[in-house]
Amino acid sequence: MSDVRLELNDRCFACGRDNPIGLKMRIQRQGDEWVSQMTVPEHFQGWAGVAHGGFLCTVMDEVMAWAMRGAGYRSVTARINARFCKPVPVGTFITVRGRLVERRGKVVAARACVELDDGVIAAEAEGSFVIIAEAVAG
Numbered sequence: 001m002s003d004v005r006l007e008l009n010d011r012c013f014a015c016g017r018d019n020p021i022g023l024k025m026r027i028q029r030q031g032d033e034w035v036s037q038m039t040v041p042e043h044f045q046g047w048a049g050v051a052h053g054g055f056l057c058t059v060m061d062e063v064m065a066w067a068m069r070g071a072g073y074r075s076v077t078a079r080i081n082a083r084f085c086k087p088v089p090v091g092t093f094i095t096v097r098g099r100l101v102e103r104r105g106k107v108v109a110a111r112a113c114v115e116l117d118d119g120v121i122a123a124e125a126e127g128s129f130v131i132i133a134e135a136v137a138g
Contacts, residue, residue, distance in 0.1 A: 006074040006133065012062075014059065014062035015066075023038070023041075023058070023062075025038065025059065025096075026038075029070055032099050032100075033063075033098065033099045034070060034098045035096065036062070036095070036096045037094070037096075038059075038093070038096075039093050039094075040055070040090050040091060040094060041090065044090065045090045047087075049089055050087045050088065050089060050090065051087075051090055053084055056082065056084065056088065056123045057080060060112035060113070060124075060125040060127075061080055061112070062096075063096050063097060064099075064111070064129065065077065065129070066098065067098045067100045067110055068100065068108060071108075072134055073108065073132075074132050075108065075130055075131045077128075078107065078127075080126070080127040081125060081127070082123060083125070085121055085124065086121075086122040088116070092117070093116075094114050094117075094122070095114075095115040095117075096113070096115070097112060097113050097115065098110060099112075101126075106131045107128055107129070107130055107131075108129045109126065109127070109129075110128075111125065111126055111127075
């Protein structure tokens with residue numbers, strides 16, 4: 001894994017502005033968290049009218065990855081473990097939050113959640129990220 005080069009090109013499926021089919025997530029730092037707010041697009045449904053779990057995992061993975069980058073790490077997701085607490089209807093406004101928890105050598109643990117407009121947690125995830133490079137600029 002150490003020979004992998006991680007380069008930014010604005011085509012990330014989750015946050016890239018140049019990806020025509022991407023989510024184009026806008027993610028901002030709020031204290032020790034990285035936060036994105038959006039309305040769940042209808043074309044990311046699983047069961048009729050309900051957001052697909054893969055979509056929810058993707059947005060949680062992305063805010064955790066931004067927390068890694070915010071800490072100065074270029075990393076890749078090694079593991080993500082999600083728990084779905086409540087169905088999220090498509091068309092629902094959600095807030096996605098991610099933060100770092102602990103670093104052990106080249107592995108960093110992170111947590112994320114999907115929060116509904118009324119503050120109820122609909123999904124949560126724990127992730128492990130492997131650091132490929134440190135001291136990210138920009």
